[in-house]
Amino acid sequence: xxxxxxxxxCKAAVLWELNQPFSIEEIEVAPPKAKEVRIKILxxxxxxxxxxVKKGAIVxxxxxxxxxxxxxxxxxxxxxxxxxxxxxxxxxxFVPQCRECNxxxxxxxxxxxxxxxxxxxxLADGTxxxxxxxxPVYHFMNTxxxxxxxxVDESSIAKIDAAAPAEKVCLIGCGFSTGYGAAxxxxxxxxxxxxxxxxxxxxxxxxxxxxxxxxxxxxxxxDLNKDKFEKALALGATECISPKDFTKPISEVLSEMxxxxxxxxxxxxxxxxxxxxxxxxxxxxxxxxxxxxxxPSAKMLSFDPMLLFTGRTWKGCVFGGWKxxxxxxxxxxxxxxxxxxxxxxxxxxxxxxxxxxxFELLYSGKSIRTVLTF
Ligand code: PAD
Ligand code: ZN
Numbered sequence: 001x002x003x004x005x006x007x008x009x010c011k012a013a014v015l016w017e018l019n020q021p022f023s024i025e026e027i028e029v030a031p032p033k034a035k036e037v038r039i040k041i042l043x044x045x046x047x048x049x050x051x052x053v054k055k056g057a058i059v060x061x062x063x064x065x066x067x068x069x070x071x072x073x074x075x076x077x078x079x080x081x082x083x084x085x086x087x088x089x090x091x092x093x094f095v096p097q098c099r100e101c102n103x104x105x106x107x108x109x110x111x112x113x114x115x116x117x118x119x120x121x122x123l124a125d126g127t128x129x130x131x132x133x134x135x136p137v138y139h140f141m142n143t144x145x146x147x148x149x150x151x152v153d154e155s156s157i158a159k160i161d162a163a164a165p166a167e168k169v170c171l172i173g174c175g176f177s178t179g180y181g182a183a184x185x186x187x188x189x190x191x192x193x194x195x196x197x198x199x200x201x202x203x204x205x206x207x208x209x210x211x212x213x214x215x216x217x218x219x220x221x222x223d224l225n226k227d228k229f230e231k232a233l234a235l236g237a238t239e240c241i242s243p244k245d246f247t248k249p250i251s252e253v254l255s256e257m258x259x260x261x262x263x264x265x266x267x268x269x270x271x272x273x274x275x276x277x278x279x280x281x282x283x284x285x286x287x288x289x290x291x292x293x294x295x296p297s298a299k300m301l302s303f304d305p306m307l308l309f310t311g312r313t314w315k316g317c318v319f320g321g322w323k324x325x326x327x328x329x330x331x332x333x334x335x336x337x338x339x340x341x342x343x344x345x346x347x348x349x350x351x352x353x354x355x356x357x358x359f360e361l362l363y364s365g366k367s368i369r370t371v372l373t374f
Pocket of ligand 1: 270294
């Protein structure tokens, strides 16, 4: 029996309040309105950004359903939707692509004006499609994937090859694409160059994959957790170091290790201090540093402007600079053509109901990416 046009009752992991555990609840998911799409989620990865909402480093309204790295299948479409149809395999996009705003129209831009990085928590018409225990539940970054069904705007969905394995390509919805794009699109890493990557989680390892594919000859991984080194070396890092092993600033350590040749650095942790460390670690004159880690909300940074005056470039990117609706299907095609491997990034696969166990694995530093399946 078709569910189109009807409210769907299903399970979702709701965050009722800040710093509270996920609560698996029965929720009601309203049918999609005009220019919206309802999706059945097949698989979703756990990203540090979801935890930033749970802990308040990223501001959000509560109750909320987080999760933003997923694969799904279209269950039904609202009036006027033309780019997907029921049954299509899709990836929800936390950076939309409306194709009309200045960022979408500029060849260099990707941060569509419809992006919800400030925590509005609603769809384009200003309302939510989720209800739980009689209360509206907010959306997260136009995606909300820790639920069996979600509703997104048509600008936040990309149709992908039906042959793509859902439990792998979900990583193209965030972690992989963010890191890989930070290296090849935002940093524009050049062949033969030396790169340093601060933070070796799922996103940092994807930066390493991007640096390697761009032909970097030396890639130095930096993490406090040495258990992350093995994976980093397998994915292309040429050496790894822990700041705990040194008393002097990491910028000096890197300069000595490389004869002052680090051209690109990437901060993939989300800490203010390491953002400045990464900036100071790229070459004083022609170096480029890319902020990939999500900055904590409402925190200010102070740094010596001499770091920039001498010529360094400081950049950042959301979703690796990709134009989401155009590029996500191409990245899936590249994955199917074996241009990159996602298996190495997936350390755990768990049933959706075990979501809290997945977050424990993130906190303990044991996981790279945990993928939840439905
Ligand atoms: P993760 O928690 O899996 O990895 C972070 C890594 O940093 C871990 O291995 C830590 O051990 C390591 N670490 C922590 N503190 C330090 C330190 N002081 N020095 C060295 N290493 C340290 O996170 P992730 O890979 O899922 O995400 C990384 C960041 O990227 C996080 O802030 C997330 O919110 C952000 C992100 N940004 C975007 C974007 O579009 N810009 C997308 C996805 C994730
Ligand atoms: Zn993410």
